[in-house]
Amino acid sequence: MSKSIQNRHLLLSYGLLILVALVFVWPLVFMLAASVTPNEQVLARASGLGALLSRDWTWSNYKSVLGQLEFFSFLRNSIFIVGVIVLSGLVVNSMAGYALSRLRWSGREAVLAVVIALMVIPYEALAVPLFFEMTVVGWINSYQVQIVPFIANAFSIYLFYTFFNSIPRELDEAARMDRASPLQTFFHVAAPLARPAFASVAILSFLMNWGVFLWPLMVTRGPGYQPLPVALGYFSANKPVRWGDIMAFGTLMVIPVLMVFLIFQKGFVKGIARTGIKG
Amino acid sequence: MKLPRGDTVWGWIMASPAVIGLLLFMVLPFVVAIGLSFTTYRFNSPLPLRWEGLGNYIDLLTSSDFLRAVLNNIMFAAVVVPVQTGLALMLALLVNQRLRGMSVFRTLFFMPVIYPMALVAVVWALIFAPAPTGLMNRIVALFSFGHVQAPIDFLRNGYLAMPCIMVMSIWQGVGFQMVILLAALQGVPETLYEAARIDGAGRVARFRHVTMPQLRNSLIFVAMVTTILAFRLFDQIWILTRGGPNNATTTVLYQAFVASRERNQIGLGAAMAVLFFIFVGVVTLVQHFGVRQHREIQ
Numbered sequence: 001m002s003k004s005i006q007n008r009h010l011l012l013s014y015g016l017l018i019l020v021a022l023v024f025v026w027p028l029v030f031m032l033a034a035s036v037t038p039n040e041q042v043l044a045r046a047s048g049l050g051a052l053l054s055r056d057w058t059w060s061n062y063k064s065v066l067g068q069l070e071f072f073s074f075l076r077n078s079i080f081i082v083g084v085i086v087l088s089g090l091v092v093n094s095m096a097g098y099a100l101s102r103l104r105w106s107g108r109e110a111v112l113a114v115v116i117a118l119m120v121i122p123y124e125a126l127a128v129p130l131f132f133e134m135t136v137v138g139w140i141n142s143y144q145v146q147i148v149p150f151i152a153n154a155f156s157i158y159l160f161y162t163f164f165n166s167i168p169r170e171l172d173e174a175a176r177m178d179r180a181s182p183l184q185t186f187f188h189v190a191a192p193l194a195r196p197a198f199a200s201v202a203i204l205s206f207l208m209n210w211g212v213f214l215w216p217l218m219v220t221r222g223p224g225y226q227p228l229p230v231a232l233g234y235f236s237a238n239k240p241v242r243w244g245d246i247m248a249f250g251t252l253m254v255i256p257v258l259m260v261f262l263i264f265q266k267g268f269v270k271g272i273a274r275t276g277i278k279g
Numbered sequence: 280m281k282l283p284r285g286d287t288v289w290g291w292i293m294a295s296p297a298v299i300g301l302l303l304f305m306v307l308p309f310v311v312a313i314g315l316s317f318t319t320y321r322f323n324s325p326l327p328l329r330w331e332g333l334g335n336y337i338d339l340l341t342s343s344d345f346l347r348a349v350l351n352n353i354m355f356a357a358v359v360v361p362v363q364t365g366l367a368l369m370l371a372l373l374v375n376q377r378l379r380g381m382s383v384f385r386t387l388f389f390m391p392v393i394y395p396m397a398l399v400a401v402v403w404a405l406i407f408a409p410a411p412t413g414l415m416n417r418i419v420a421l422f423s424f425g426h427v428q429a430p431i432d433f434l435r436n437g438y439l440a441m442p443c444i445m446v447m448s449i450w451q452g453v454g455f456q457m458v459i460l461l462a463a464l465q466g467v468p469e470t471l472y473e474a475a476r477i478d479g480a481g482r483v484a485r486f487r488h489v490t491m492p493q494l495r496n497s498l499i500f501v502a503m504v505t506t507i508l509a510f511r512l513f514d515q516i517w518i519l520t521r522g523g524p525n526n527a528t529t530t531v532l533y534q535a536f537v538a539s540r541e542r543n544q545i546g547l548g549a550a551m552a553v554l555f556f557i558f559v560g561v562v563t564l565v566q567h568f569g570v571r572q573h574r575e576i577q
Contacts, residue, residue: 010378013373013376013378014378016373017373017374017384020370020373020384020388021384021387021388023450024387024388024390024391024450024454025387025390027391027399027402027403027406027450028390028402030402030405030406030414031402031405034405042405043405043408043410043412043413044410044412045412091296092296092297092300093297095293095294095296095297096293096294096296096297096298098293099289099290099291099293099294100294103286103289103290103293104286104287104290105286105287105288105289105290105291106287107287107290107291108290111294111298114301114306115301118301118305118306120507120559120563121305121309121556121559122507122511122559124511124513124532124555125511125552125555125556125559126304126305126308126309126312126552127532127535127536127552128312128535128539128545128548128549128551128552129308129309129311129312129315129549129552130304130308131539131540131545131548132308132311132315132320132539132545132549133304133307133308133311135322148300148304149300149303149304150304151296151300152296152297152298152299152300152301152304154301154305157297181289182286182289182290182293183289183292183293186293207393210395211394211395211396211397211398213395213396213397213513213514213517214513214514214517214532214536217517217536217540218536218539218540228395229395229396229397229398229514230397232397232398232400232401232518233397233517233518235401236400236401236404236518236519241404243405246401246405247401247402247405250398250401250402253395253398254394254395254398257393257394257395258390258393261390261393262386265386265389
């Protein structure tokens with residue numbers, strides 16, 4: 001390729017990349033801009049550039065979100081619910097993945113088959129009967145109804161299973177020869193080696209559960225136990241819509257997600273890609 | 280290699296928390312759904328529980344609301360699956376070039392995937408705002424040179440509401456497929472391209488005869504995930520349109536939610552859940568056989 005054609009190709013590529021990047025970034029920028037614009041003026045400046053260039057930014061939306069709108073109560077609920085799901089999920093699912101990968105036990109094949117079959121079933125498909133089950137148990141409007149059903153996760157088990165399959169067996173076999181029990185071997189030898197798997201399962205599980213909307217809407221009554229996404233539903237139902245407040249709320253809500261993503265993005269994207277190939 | 284004995288006890292001990300969880304909260308609801316779907320079960324109903332047989336299913340298949348919901352889901356899938364997969368492939372090819380700063384672009388394209396759908400929905404509600412200064416209204420005015428009467432109320436227009444939901448959903452989801460296809464692209468052995476080049480294959484021929492066949496399984500996987508996703512459509516609908524206007528954006532999941540949560544018709548909702556399972560099962564089998572065929576050819 002001659003130099004000038006190469007340059008033109010380069011220019012075209014970057015032009016296209018920047019254009020596409022704008023499409024993907026703009027709504028986020030737009031949200032940030034609207035979050036510092038007074039409520040009544042958001043619509044008037046809704047095309048965004050005006051809001052960005054304006055000088056009369058205001059923190060009043062953030063003040064009202066943090067003050068009257070119980071942001072912290074929703075945040076506390078979200079952090080508690082997602083935190084418990086992620087942490088207990090790591091223990092429960094990694095142990096199962098280890099048992100499936102390393103131990104020979106009757107029932108192993110059957111459990112593995114069930115795990116693989118359940119991976120494709122989205123929780124939404126089970127929402128109605130699970131709602132019935134939780135009503136019978138009397139868990140409606142509580143924390144546990146949003147936590148306990150989601151700790152065991154077929155997808156996480158499968159990720160741990162494939163990860164344990166991919167690390168060499170020699171170390172835990174040595175431990176087993178030294179008469180360590182499988183549980184001890186798991187905690188002291190295998191789990192430390194599987195740190196990358198723990199990280200990617202934790203991140204995936206955090207991101208998936210942080211945005212859950214349908215289930216809390218179904219099983220909670222009133223803001224007491226509701227997580228952040230459900231609060232967004234309240235906003236959009238009230239007229240006139242207070243756009244500035246919504247966008248400030250949204251910005252605060254997405255900050256933890258963006259932080260987790262940007263810190264761990266390399267491993268995270270790799271993890272997704274891996275599941276895609278395996279799938 | 281011989282593992283120590285006693286593994287059966289340990290296997291069950293270590294797997295049991297997860298196994299019990301899956302049994303109680305996935306397998307049991309599945310069984311319960313099938314049972315309930317044949318009854319008239321309602322919460323707080325003074326009437327005695329009645330065996331309905333196929334009554335719920337017949338009600339659903341003759342209800343214009345439910346049929347409209349199924350149709351909407353199918354329309355959504357029919358548009359979003361090919362468009363989103365096609366766009367994802369183009370994006371994957373775009374970011375697969377060896378250029379400076381490419382990882383930044385990959386990150387930016389992928390970012391919407393991690394946003395909670397409820398948040399994406401309210402941001403897009405502002406973009407679709409029915410005001411002359413709304414972003415989408417401005418874009419429409421710009422490209423129609425003022426011929427279209429602004430402002431359009433996109434989300435309350437029976438013809439436009441669903442396409443708007445589709446655009447938003449594609450924007451949010453396309454990065455996920457891009458990452459999977461990108462990984463597949465990078466997994467294509469360089470030697471295949473070299474061989475094709477030696478045979479005199481041009482750019483287009485290399486793409487058609489080397490890249491596409493190598494991507495086949497990933498494309499099938501991506502299409503399957505998106506198809507199932509299309510039938511999970513709920514969050515955006517709840518926040519933006521509540522199924523309206525006139526059922527134009529109602530979906531199976533929305534109907535199931537309204538029936539069981541707001542009308543207490545658990546039996547009817549369970550029947551919808553069962554139809555949902557059957558659908559997921561069929562899609563998975565189609566994917567399964569699609570992928571296997573490929574392996575046999577190889």
